[in-house]
Amino acid sequence: MPNTEPVVTTAEILNEKARLVKNKSVCNFGLIAGASHENLSSISELSKAGAVAFKTYMVAPAKEREKEYAGTFVTNSAQLFQTMEEVNKTSRVHCIHAECDSTVNLLSEKMKKDKRKDPLAHYDSRPNFTEEEAVSDALILSEYLHAKTHFVHVSAARSVDLLSEAKQRGIDVTSETCPQYMIFSKEILEKKGPYAKFNPPPRDPEDIERMIRSLATGEIDMVSTDHAPHSNSEKQRGWNDIFAAPSGTPGVETRLPLLLNFVMKGRLKLSDIPRITSTAAAKRFGIFPSKGSIQTGSDADLAIVDLNQTWTIKASELQTKAWETVLYDGVEVNGRVKYALVSGQIAYEDGAGFASPGLGTMVQPS
Ligand SMILES: [Zn+2]
Numbered sequence: 617m618p619n620t621e622p623v624v625t626t627a628e629i630l631n632e633k634a635r636l637v638k639n640k641s642v643c644n645f646g647l648i649a650g651a652s653h654e655n656l657s658s659i660s661e662l663s664k665a666g667a668v669a670f671k672t673y674m675v676a677p678a679k680e681r682e683k684e685y686a687g688t689f690v691t692n693s694a695q696l697f698q699t700m701e702e703v704n705k706t707s708r709v710h711c712i713h714a715e716c717d718s719t720v721n722l723l724s725e726k727m728k729k730d731k732r733k734d735p736l737a738h739y740d741s742r743p744n745f746t747e748e749e750a751v752s753d754a755l756i757l758s759e760y761l762h763a764k765t766h767f768v769h770v771s772a773a774r775s776v777d778l779l780s781e782a783k784q785r786g787i788d789v790t791s792e793t794c795p796q797y798m799i800f801s802k803e804i805l806e807k808k809g810p811y812a813k814f815n816p817p818p819r820d821p822e823d824i825e826r827m828i829r830s831l832a833t834g835e836i837d838m839v840s841t842d843h844a845p846h847s848n849s850e851k852q853r854g855w856n857d858i859f860a861a862p863s864g865t866p867g868v869e870t871r872l873p874l875l876l877n878f879v880m881k882g883r884l885k886l887s888d889i890p891r892i893t894s895t896a897a898a899k900r901f902g903i904f905p906s907k908g909s910i911q912t913g914s915d916a917d918l919a920i921v922d923l924n925q926t927w928t929i930k931a932s933e934l935q936t937k938a939w940e941t942v943l944y945d946g947v948e949v950n951g952r953v954k955y956a957l958v959s960g961q962i963a964y965e966d967g968a969g970f971a972s973p974g975l976g977t978m979v980q981p982s
Contacts, residue, residue: 634647642964651670659703659705670709673688673713676721700761704761723740737859744775755787766792769794780835792840794840795841813854831884870929876921895909896908917959
């Protein structure tokens with residue numbers, strides 16, 4: 617994702633990031649570049665430099681995080697229109713973080729005025745309609761521009777209605793949700809405070825239900841993580857004032873076992889898992905069939921899972937530096953990854969750990 621320091625909005629920075637990651641990575645990776653009305657002239661070069669897709673936020677970041685997001689966000693339709701038009705020329709997928717800036721801003725100001733600093737004020741400042749209207753706006757522009765649009769971390773049930781209707785009308789659109797929107801309702805904010813602060817916020821039981829069901833039906837195409845770790849000290853600031861904590865939660869290590877729990881409960885089929893975690897994304901982002909498929913000629917990037925093993929997630933045993941902020945500590949899961957293979961080589965073995973850094977390569981659309 618582009619929201620790093622420096623933020624990835626030029627080909628030069630993308631190349632530098634690729635160089636840094638390549639030496640450290642044990643898995644393959646693709647780099648998504650930031651796109652907005654502020655870097656229109658860099659978009660073509662970013663695509664040529666190997667950006668796998670582009671991402672645009674439809675909402676401005678919190679003031680103290682502007683540095684990480686500069687040049688990746690738009691705050692009105694004209695800016696999104698220009699950005700979408702330019703990304704479309706590259707034939708790369710345009711990933712949209714759909715939350716409406718003006719209404720999120722209005723409601724956040726209202727929270728401040730009402731002296732609300734409690735965890736649920738985060739939810740109340742970003743209600744479902746703030747996502748739905750952003751989805752709707754971006755879909756209308758996508759249709760007009762014949763753009764290839766992908767909605768990241770969808771959380772609201774009504775957004776899925778809009779996405780399904782758009783698909784039926786032939787708009788080139790896909791979407792994803794994340795485990796946090798399939799598991800937690802807004803009450804998690806009261807229990808876990810700033811640790812449960814992510815954007816969009818956790819929602820209501822009917823939204824959770826819709827996310828799970830839509831993955832089974834294919835209305836939502838895939839499950840990502842929106843992995844966004846922050847240190848414990850950064851997060852703790854939010855206990856006194858929820859708006860003082862950064863948004864985001866780690867999820868990359870827990871996605872697969874959490875999804876397998878839905879299989880065990882009969883909510884998803886085992887055959888849904890490779891589709892929603894791999895094949896759909898590989899097809900959408902132009903890296904199929906070398907990725908997302910098990911067949912002669914494809915790269916052997918595989919996870920080998922013991923489905924009979926039940927175990928409990930212990931946050932302190934996870935690899936993330938932000939383990940103290942993980943929401944799944946103590947959750948019992950079914951299915952344990954025994955091996956992860958990258959191009960047929962063992963990148964990870966349960967109990968033995970990881971292969972040496974540098975095994976992973978940068979993935980680019982063909
Ligand atoms: Zn996002």
